[in-house]
Amino acid sequence: MEVIKELPEVFEEFAEQRKNSFLAMKQLKDKGIPVVGAYCTYFPKEIATAMGAATVGLCSTSDETITEAEKDLPKNLCPLIKSSYGFAKADKCPFFYFSxxxxxETTCDGKKKMYEYMSEFKDVFLMELPNTQSEEALKLWKSEIIRFKEYLEKKFEVTITEDDIRKAIHEENKVRKSLKRFYEVMKHDPAPITGMDQFKVLYGSGFKFDRTAIPAEVDGIVEKIEREYAEGKMLNKRPRILLTGCPVGGASEKVIKAIEENGGVVVTYENCSGAKSIDKLVDEENPDVYDALARRYIDIGCSVMTPNPNRLELLDRLIDEYKVDGVVEMTLQACHTYNVETLGIRRFVNEKKGIPYINVETDYSQADIGQLNTRITAFLEML
Known part of the structure; x- marks a missing residue:
């Protein structure tokens, strides 16, 4: 069997998308197009795109600015928060600069307090995210989405109509459908591509500002993968891994590398940059656009929700659909909600699904790569 040879340039283009977008972002600003930056999968981007704004993800995944952040923030805080704040404070993130x-959003205590400090040097709009998925919580979240719309209207002196929002919902649903078709190629066994190449497209797509162009581009990649798979181009048979836990990207890609360089293949991602953010569409038949958006976003199965059945429901489906042999959970140090939830995930994976599970706790340094490789190699050999 042969590994795909002709697609890497496409995957690299997506991998470089974040860097390439720095220039594209400046061009947008020069044209007077508003830019809205966000840190979380709960961000209802359709409201911003409905007014013609570009949206961009700001989460930073490097330890480059953590020392700067630790001048203001505790050392024993989650590296994602410290990195995000450090890049903002040191003005080393062009996306933050242009936003x-x-x-x-009030996902966790660390981020809530970090936004307070950030608001001293940037316009920050904080959305009050409930920590449950009840009907009462839905009412609050819907009112927050409306409050966000009204804030944008006032700040940018525009009117955002419900028709504008419907159009934005339709366009973003098309993007989700295409990305879902793309990650579903990994249902093939053996896998057609590596999980790292899959991740490059999923992560890189968030930095393409012309959302309407994404479906055709991604559909083209899917067609090429399927055609080459039919011709026999695929990976050798490997243990099939589901990666779950904290957001992956940048420095934390070391976990994907540890899995794939030691004989496994990541066939599906349950975390924020994977299925969690794409799996469900906004209901376009719902006449109340704010209710439709509120229901879709509040249903995301993040560990900040109590209880969190939607995460287990998604894990359940992914394990079955992708014929998963083992689950690797990556948690970041001091990410309390995900670290506490590892017990429930381990029980679910071991007892309900009957497959092996391992949790690796890490940060954004490269100091633990040797240990990561050792632990993950042993886990893969057990499979």
Whole structure:
């Protein structure tokens, strides 16, 4: 069997998308197009795109600015928060620099307090995210989405109509459908591509500002993968891994590398940059656009929700659909909600699904790569 040879340039283009987008972002600003930056999968981007704004993800995944952040923030805080704040404070993130407003959300205590400090040097709009998925919580979240719309209207002196929002919902649903078709190629066994190449497209797509162009581009990649798979181009048979836990990207890609360089293949991602953010569409038949958006976003199965059945429901489906042999959970140090939830995930994977599970706790340094390789190699050999 042969590994795909002709697609890497496409995957690299997506991998470089974040860097390439720095220039594209400046061009947008020169044209007077508003830019809205955000840090979380709960961000209802359709409201911003409905007014013609570009949206961009600001989460930073490098330890480059953590020392700067630790001048203000505790050392024993989650590296994602410290990195995000450090890049903002040190002005080392072009996306943050060009954002007219940054949208935060009350997901965890660390981020909530970090946004307070960030608001001292940037316009920050904080959305009050409930920590449950009850009907009462839905009412609050819907009112927050409406409050966000009204904030944008006032700040940018525009009117955002419900028709504008419907159009934005339709366009973003098309993007989700295409990305879902793309990650579903990994249902093939053996896998057609590596999980790292799959991740490059999923992560890189968030930095393409012309959302309407994404479906055709991604559909073209899917067609090429399927055609080459039919011709026999695929990976050798490997243990099939589901990666779950904290957001992956940048420095934490070391976990994907540890899995794939030691004989496994990541066939599906349950975390924020994977299925969690793409799996469900906004209901376009719902006459109330704010209710439709509120229901879709509040249903995301993040560990900040109590209880969190939607994460287990998604894990359940992914393990079956992708014929998963083992689950690797990556948690970041001091990410309390995900670290506490590892017990429930381990029980679910071991007892309900009957497959092996391992949790690796890490940060954004490269100091633990040797240990990561040792632990993951032993886990893969057990499979």
């Amino acid at each position: 007219d407003v940054v949208v935060g």
